[in-house]
Amino acid sequence: MGTPLLSVENVTVSFNGFNALDGMSLHLMPTSIRVLIGPNGAGKSTLLDTIIGHVRPSAGRVVFKGHEITRMDEYKIVRRGICRKFQAPGILDNLTVAENLNLAARRHRECWRSFSVGLNKEVRAQVERVLTLVGLNDRKHALAGQLSHGQKQWLEIGMVVASDAELLLLDEPAAGMSHDESAQTAALIRELAKQHSLLVIDHDMAFVDQLDAPVSVMHMGRMLREGTLEEIRNDPQIAAVYLGRVKEVSVA
Numbered sequence: 276m277g278t279p280l281l282s283v284e285n286v287t288v289s290f291n292g293f294n295a296l297d298g299m300s301l302h303l304m305p306t307s308i309r310v311l312i313g314p315n316g317a318g319k320s321t322l323l324d325t326i327i328g329h330v331r332p333s334a335g336r337v338v339f340k341g342h343e344i345t346r347m348d349e350y351k352i353v354r355r356g357i358c359r360k361f362q363a364p365g366i367l368d369n370l371t372v373a374e375n376l377n378l379a380a381r382r383h384r385e386c387w388r389s390f391s392v393g394l395n396k397e398v399r400a401q402v403e404r405v406l407t408l409v410g411l412n413d414r415k416h417a418l419a420g421q422l423s424h425g426q427k428q429w430l431e432i433g434m435v436v437a438s439d440a441e442l443l444l445l446d447e448p449a450a451g452m453s454h455d456e457s458a459q460t461a462a463l464i465r466e467l468a469k470q471h472s473l474l475v476i477d478h479d480m481a482f483v484d485q486l487d488a489p490v491s492v493m494h495m496g497r498m499l500r501e502g503t504l505e506e507i508r509n510d511p512q513i514a515a516v517y518l519g520r521v522k523e524v525s526v527a
């Protein structure tokens with residue numbers, strides 16, 4: 276087994292004495308997808324917040340590409356190659372699709388090389404590559420505000436990719452999408468996993484099934500179980516932690 280891209284080791288996060296994460300551990304290999312599920316309040320968002328440096332753990336460590344990033348400032352973690360996409364799109368409605376991608380690609384590169392001669396050419400090439408990847412080539416001159424809900428989500432995923440993030444943290448990327456849009460989003464995530472790693476929170480088991488990836492189940496701030504979706508579905512302990520929501524886990 277190779278070296279993980281990301282290791283979360285025994286992390287504890289407390290809010291006023293309550294442990295939202297309580298000795299949580301998770302390892303993610305390069306170019307892989309991991310789905311994170313768990314009942315409400317299990318600590319999934321807090322885990323993503325901790326990885327990106329938004330909340331500080333009181334114990335444990337987070338290691339990314341061999342370097343400890345625990346308690347590092349959020350902007351430094353982003354520069355190192357981790358990017359989080361929230362459920363609500365954070366795109367600029369009055370700019371075109373290409374302009375939004377251009378901003379994302381440029382912002383990251385200018386942090387590193389303000390005086391680079393080849394910057395414009397490099398940014399343009401990156402924008403073209405991402406437009407194709409997220410399937411928005413024919414919408415590149417459209418205002419982002421005029422896109423459908425699904426297209427907005429793909430644009431935002433594209434912005435994360437344009438910023439050269441190696442690890443993408445996605446929070447319910449297919450929420451509110453039609454059946455077809457969900458399927459396209461799952462295909463996009465599988466395509467992205469050829470070059471990136473993705474940690475995806477989702478509650479929609481039909482969507483999780485399409486991702487065809489290992490599933491980690493969180494409960495009360497820790498890892499309860501890891502396995503295939505099939506193994507998770509057939510595990511009585513997992514059905515028990517979901518209480519009334521057993522059906523959601525067991526039905527495709």
Ligand SMILES: Nc1ncnc2c1ncn2[C@@H]1O[C@H](COP(=O)(O)OP(=O)(O)OP(=O)(O)O)[C@@H](O)[C@H]1O
Binds near residue numbers: 313316319
């Ligand atoms: N800033 C905060 N201050 C106090 N408590 C918090 C804070 N953030 C989260 N919590 C608590 O920590 C626990 C874990 O919350 P978290 O949002 O990480 O769970 P989750 O698994 O993402 O849940 P959901 O699926 O409902 O989004 C919850 O009990 C929540 O109320």
